[in-house]
Amino acid sequence: MKSKHKKLIIAAAALILSAVNVFADEISVSASVDKSSLPLNEYFTYSVTVSGDSSNLPEPQLGAMPDFNKYGTRRSQNMSIINGKMSASITFSYTLAPKAAGKFSIPPAVITHKGKTYSTMPVEIEVEKAQSSQTLPNPQTTKKPAPAASGANAKQRPAESGRAFVKASVNKKNVYENEKLVYTFSFYTNVNLAANPEYAPPSFAGFWNDGSYPSNRYENIDGAQYLVNEVATTLYPLESGSKVIGPATVKIAVMDLSVPDDFDSLFSIFAGARREVKTLTSDEIKINVLPLPESGKPADFSGAVGNFTIKAYADKKEAAVNEPVTLTAEVSAVSQKGNLKSVSSVVFSQDSSFKKYDSIVSKETAQLKEFKIILVAYTPGEKEIPPVKLSFFNPDKKVYETVLTQPIKINITGEAVLGQQDLQEGGQITKIGSDINYNKNLTSVKSYCGYFVENKNFYILFIPFVLLFFVSAVYRILKNKNVKFSVYNSKKPSFNGALKYLEKASHEADKNNAEAFVAYIYKAVQEAVCAKSGVGRDKLTGAGAAEKILRESGVSDDIINKTRDIFAQMEFYRFASIKADGKAASDLKRLAQDIIGSLRK
Amino acid sequence: MKKYFIAFSFVFFAAAAYAQNAYESQLKNAQTDFQNGNYAKAASVYESLITVEKINNPYIYYNLSNAYYRAGDTGKAALNIRKAYRLAPRDKNIRANLAFIDKAAGEPESQSLFSGNFLSLNELSAAAAVFIIAFLSLFSIFFISGKKFFKKAAYGALIVLMPLILASYFKINSEIINKEAAVLKVSVVRSGPAVSSPELFSVPAGRKAIILASNGTWSEIKIKSGSEDLTGWIETDHLGAFN
Structure with missing residues (x-):
């Protein structure tokens, strides 16, 4: 089991570390040409290949090449991972055309990588004289130059009686962002040239220049045979808006075969010195770059523009549990109508059966881009690698399209290292990022009030409870002191009431509560006087009032005198703070009973 | 009608x-x-x-x-x-x-005693009010009736009331007495209420500050930086008060 893990770790590390180039520094560089000898009017390809175990290989610096026109550069890349070790090679191909006949040496290409300098060997090339126009094969067509595709922009600049001119054209003037655009510069001539023409490309600001490809052919125009040298440049607009491709120029040296007027000039014919240098310039071309439409854009669209196909395959049909399986997805441009540089990624569908590592671009050429991803299964059984997907914008149809690969069946053997349950329910969670929680979906809202503590009504709420507290507290205090003088009796004064007070006075006397005893005796006499006279208790304010009331009621003087005496005694006890206890209390009670009994008769 | x-x-x-x-x-x-x-x-x-x-x-x-x-x-x-x-x-x-x-x-985590913040100030105030009323009412009933059960219930209400009042105090302190604000944009804090005052430190947007004083269009703030409190003057329109 440990060895399986080690294998997995190595494979994963190879993928991850490839991006940061931590492998050894061993790289090599070589140069070659596709032909070692050629006629003056042809071109050849000079290739420099840089190889090494790094994904970040540098571009070589070419030496000065004054004898050649450089038309374009192509770059093709290969990357492979074998047993966890990565190797890559990048080939830079330069299209060159000689300017003159002779033997030339292409100087070494040099690269510098991590402080070390590497260089190629010089390459020898032999250029023969160009075939004369008389010996050229007759062209099939006798028509005038075919008009360039949309946006053709021809400009004839006769040289030597209209026998050399240039024109520039594009395959379309309205293109989308990242859509492939081909700019063609054509140089027509039917005159002998003293040297190969020198081409100066226009400014392609606002475009990605994907390289130029020279070619030549013959064309019959108005009965005259022309050699047509063309340079086709592939461009990709980087952003929407109105763009301009500037003028391109070609510098030619034409042999002057006219009869000279003077002897010196005539001599120069034989010396080969009579040549006329001319510069032919094309017109600038305006391009309208359209933005990609927003409607219908797939969620996984990553900027690919063109028309593509996709296919996928695995490096094995059977693998052990925990063994890396390399899935390769190849994206190809259909009929060269695709910007493979705009294909930054493909979508490897999510599937819990496999652990996936980051994908890498393993190969890239003009026609194909290859992505690799390592998959690892943790459980045995018949598995299906889900489809790989690419969404792109098709500028011909003006719609977004999605292409899918077929699922790939693979048999996984061995024992599970994790339960399927673990894999599906949480074994493979990878935190990608964090964010705020999403909006509340509100349909109605209620407004919250401000702080209660800042609102005076909040405090008013407590007032009744505070008052209740204090009133009840006072009540409690008074009750504890047993003060009953102010107790208001709502009942009508009666002799029974007087007797009840007398009884309560007896109870208080038993408890030695002299103060209360006196108070009840007072109430008993008061009650009896009021009952006899029929006046309210509030009218009986003391001994004087009692005497007056009783006299008005026709009570005898003896009873009036007794009543006056008892009131005097009770006031004495109340105000002199002397307790009526023992014999004094019983005398007082007896006197009260006597008064009540007399008044009741 | x-x-x-x-x-x-x-x-x-x-x-x-x-x-x-x-x-x-x-x-x-x-x-x-x-x-x-x-x-x-x-x-x-x-x-x-x-x-x-x-x-x-x-x-x-x-x-x-x-x-x-x-x-x-x-x-x-x-x-x-x-x-x-x-x-x-x-x-x-x-x-x-x-x-x-x-x-x-970049706001440092709060270390204060009541950082838990389970109740809003209004909830705390309302709860405290309920228990104050309960305490007063129960004691009033006890005073009138003389039954000791109401006295015990009143003391129970008081026990609940004390932490509520304490929590309310801290809450009022942080939300009303201490005028808190958010720094709305990256700002330079100066030693005085003028652009000519020397710069003390810069503060990122979103940080919490306590407004200590104001002077014209400037406010003096206190802001936490690690374990220390920094003070200085900031333009008032760079602050958004919470209350």
């Missing part, structure tokens, strides 16, 4: 229903704007509900904070999520977003 009452009721409820529908439409528009990535527009709708309609609702503040955060305005996002948190401190989404925005703004 009855007729007038019916007419009044009809007008009142119709107006209330209209207001409700108007909010519903505004809320829906704001949500649509948010979903379509028009965060500034969504924020302006929520702002109008708060400033024009005078709606004081934690979830409006929450959505407004989200809109500002998405629009890249961390300062206003922090201000509004704090307002939401003060009104609804137990809401999980509000708590999560407050933690997230605080982290984004």
